[in-house]
Amino acid sequence: MDRRLCLITGASAGIGAEFARQYAALGWDIALTARREDRLKELASELEQKYGVHTISIAQDLARANSADKIIAALSVQGRHVDALVNNAGYGLPGTFFNTSWKSQAEFIRVLYTAPIELAHKVLPGMADRGYGRIINVASLAGYAAGSNGHTLYASVKSGLIKFSESLNAECDAFEGADIHCTALCPGFTYSEFHDVNGTREQMDKMSKRMWMDAAPVVKAGIDAVNRGQPVVVPGLVNKSLATLTRIMPEPIGRAIMRRQSRTIRRQD
Numbered sequence: 001m002d003r004r005l006c007l008i009t010g011a012s013a014g015i016g017a018e019f020a021r022q023y024a025a026l027g028w029d030i031a032l033t034a035r036r037e038d039r040l041k042e043l044a045s046e047l048e049q050k051y052g053v054h055t056i057s058i059a060q061d062l063a064r065a066n067s068a069d070k071i072i073a074a075l076s077v078q079g080r081h082v083d084a085l086v087n088n089a090g091y092g093l094p095g096t097f098f099n100t101s102w103k104s105q106a107e108f109i110r111v112l113y114t115a116p117i118e119l120a121h122k123v124l125p126g127m128a129d130r131g132y133g134r135i136i137n138v139a140s141l142a143g144y145a146a147g148s149n150g151h152t153l154y155a156s157v158k159s160g161l162i163k164f165s166e167s168l169n170a171e172c173d174a175f176e177g178a179d180i181h182c183t184a185l186c187p188g189f190t191y192s193e194f195h196d197v198n199g200t201r202e203q204m205d206k207m208s209k210r211m212w213m214d215a216a217p218v219v220k221a222g223i224d225a226v227n228r229g230q231p232v233v234v235p236g237l238v239n240k241s242l243a244t245l246t247r248i249m250p251e252p253i254g255r256a257i258m259r260r261q262s263r264t265i266r267r268q269d
């Protein structure tokens with residue numbers, strides 16, 4: 001029997017690369033996708049040597065409208081289907097909504113929202129036929145908190161992913177006899193290239209180390225949660241406390257705190 005295959009988007013760095021390492025350590029074959037092919041190939045060869053698993057590297061830009069079809073087609077030609085999907089690719093779009101071009105906003109929505117949902121829609125029928133599947137959508141603690149001034153669509157797409165995951169998990173629970181689950185993983189600040197890419201590294205380096213997590217425990221929390229059938233997971237005690245606070249705090253207070261915080265955690269230029 002073929003080993004199970006996990007497809008991971010945004011596998012060339014950070015949390016996605018860590019998902020690849022942890023699923024490979026569990027004995028899964030790995031399909032890695034992102035734009036930087038050299039990074040994917042380097043990680044693929046590390047996984048093959050270290051864990052003896054099979055890997056497939058697919059260079060794709062999720063901002064392109066047909067990228068999900070191309071990724072699934074690249075797997076089909078090798079006779080592979082997806083047993084686990086990790087929708088992880090993402091970035092922060094610095095600046096304000098007003099000052100950012102529609103092209104950039106539309107690409108952002110495509111990479112962080114439309115592509116994950118499209119990929120889930122394309123792999124789910126096969127999962128239902130085989131009676132097994134795992135879908136992890138990497139959302140964010142930002143999906144819980146009040147909206148910020150700057151990076152305007154980020155919290156919006158992440159809260160959309162949380163709701164989508166909850167609903168899809170409920171739908172999967174209704175598949176009779178099937179072991180299919182969907183989870184939104186909601187990290188807080190996590191060491192990766194994310195803040196270098198969005199140009200907030202300098203501000204971030206001033207924050208307390210207590211606010212930060214390594215990618216490894218974040219990823220482990222996601223894998224454990226989806227195996228349990230838990231629709232949403234917030235990794236780490238500090239993040240869990242913040243998520244609880246945002247739910248019990250009166251909304252105007254949450255908004256006021258986020259407006260003040262936006263100056264340090266968001267770029268508004």
Ligand SMILES: NC(=O)c1ccc[n+]([C@@H]2O[C@H](COP(=O)([O-])OP(=O)(O)OC[C@H]3O[C@@H](n4cnc5c(N)ncnc54)[C@H](OP(=O)(O)O)[C@@H]3O)[C@@H](O)[C@H]2O)c1
Binds near residue numbers: 010138191
């Ligand atoms: N780090 C944090 O503090 C944090 C907190 C909460 C949530 N998150 C979420 O965690 C996820 C992973 O982020 P990370 O922290 O691991 O950041 P990262 O280290 O910058 O990795 C981002 C990944 O997304 C890929 N990506 C970006 N644009 C893409 C595109 N157009 N098409 C295909 N792939 C693309 C990048 O690959 P290429 O550049 O090679 O394409 C890279 O592999 C994101 O969804 C992010 O929103 C991160």
